[in-house]
Amino acid sequence: MRGLSVYAGSASAPVALVRDVSFELGRGSSLAIVGESGSGKTMTARSIVGVLPEGVWARGDVRFSGTSLIGANERAMRELRGTRIGMVLQDPFTALNPLQTIGESLRESLPRVKGRGRAATRAEVGNRLREVGLDPEVVARRYPFQLSGGMRQRVAIGAALCGDPDFLIADEPTTALDVTTQAEVLALLEQLQRNRGMALLLITHNLRVAFSVAERVLVMYAGSVVEESPSADLTRAAGHPYSLGLLRADPPVTFLAAQLNAIPGSVPSADSVADRCAFADRCDWRAGVCTARRPTLERIGRNRWSSCVRIAEIRGEMWQRQKELFVPAEPAPTDAAEELLAPTTLLRVVGLSKSYSTSSLVSSAKTTLAVKDVSFEIADGESLGLVGETGSGKTTLARCILGLSVPSSGSIVLGGIDVTRREKLTKAQRQQVARLVQVVFQDPYSSLNPMLS
Secondary structure, three states: OEEEEEEEEOOOOEEEEEEEEOOOOOOOOEEEEEOOOOOOHHHHHHHHHOOOOOOEEEEEEOEEOOEEOOOOOHHHHHOOEOOOEEEEOOOHHHHOOOOOOHHHHHHHHOOOOOOOOHHHHHHHHHHHHHHOOOOHHHHOOOOHHHOOHHHHHHHHHHHHOOOOOOEEEEEOOOOOOOHHHHHHHHHHHHHHHHHHOOEEEEEEOOHHHHHHHOOEEEEEEOOEEEEEEEHHHHHHOOOOHHHHHHHHHOOOOOOOOOOOOOOOOOOOOOHHHOOOOOOHHHOOOOOHHHHOOOOOOEEEEOOEEEOOOOHHHHHHHHHHHHHOOOOOOOOOOOOHHHHHOOOOEEEEEEEEEEEEEOOOOOOOOOEEEEEEEEEEEEEOOOOOOOOOOOOOOHHHHHHHHHOOOOOOEEEEEEOOEEOOOHHHOOHHHHHHHHHHOOOOOOOHHHHOOOOOO
């Protein structure tokens, strides 16, 4: 990739979304593009396979095995997509046809081979499922909604690999997964990439995810590359204030932090910072030179580049801050008076259990216990983290609190009202309870009406 830029709007008044991105990716190697939402990561990846949204176009030179991709016609791109270039998207549920079984979805993804009969096709589908760690006897006849998020993502990876691609693009493949399932899928991607000798481009907002899979990292901000570095070097010392901000925004895993770090503000549009350092307004080391002109990537070490014009001056201060990721800060003193206050209990869950009959999903009737004898309280102004792997019962418990599921046993008291069975509440009580509890779902795309502004 050389000088890739992506624009929206009209040709006479283009608006830049991505500006002057360049990198190389060799056969069998891996690269992660990292940055916040709006940094231009996905637009960069979509430019490679020619699937930009309507009204958006790319310029620059992008070559895959000598073939120019920018401006290539649709017929030429179809010969590459799904065969030599594969893609795994963020949400496997929307990537799989809900009306098809998993086996049928993979069968469609397999390249057509003359003379291959049904038995051979079924065997090949089984091989593809086993490659991603799934049992074809269990999974092939099921539909996407009958699988966990991690299993669906494995299926999506298997489908992307059906054409035996030389190059795989994985766009936020683990964002919607719990941490243990995420680790399994990342390990699977790394193993498949190594065993197949594929090139892998990973798109992620999480630097730890990038470090676990990719050999090199490209950090993007406001449509531009601000740092390129081997993963191991970036782990030890950030080469740009934005990279340091991303590292510090990730909570430490070896100790309890006194406070969480965040980068103030939000990502600006690429067009609004075309003539200056895009990160200047959010940077603690901002100086006049940062807004005088648009910085370019400059070498700061072996195989390392940064667009920070002050990196030589501030590297020592940046390292002092990065050390805080490994050494806990002194805990803040607690106010004893606060501990004496007795907050009002807002939610009380006692002995809650929930079971489901799975007779509609498998041949023989079976009762599955999703939640068993769970009790807890939440007071006014308090926060509670409910943590566990996929299938632990977290969402079922939340659905019971919201009234979307009815507990098999136990009780739920919300704001002094017993809401265990919502149908027994009066109209006034239902209105009162509705004001007390709201929910943010995992997938915003399916939460918002696509027909409304």
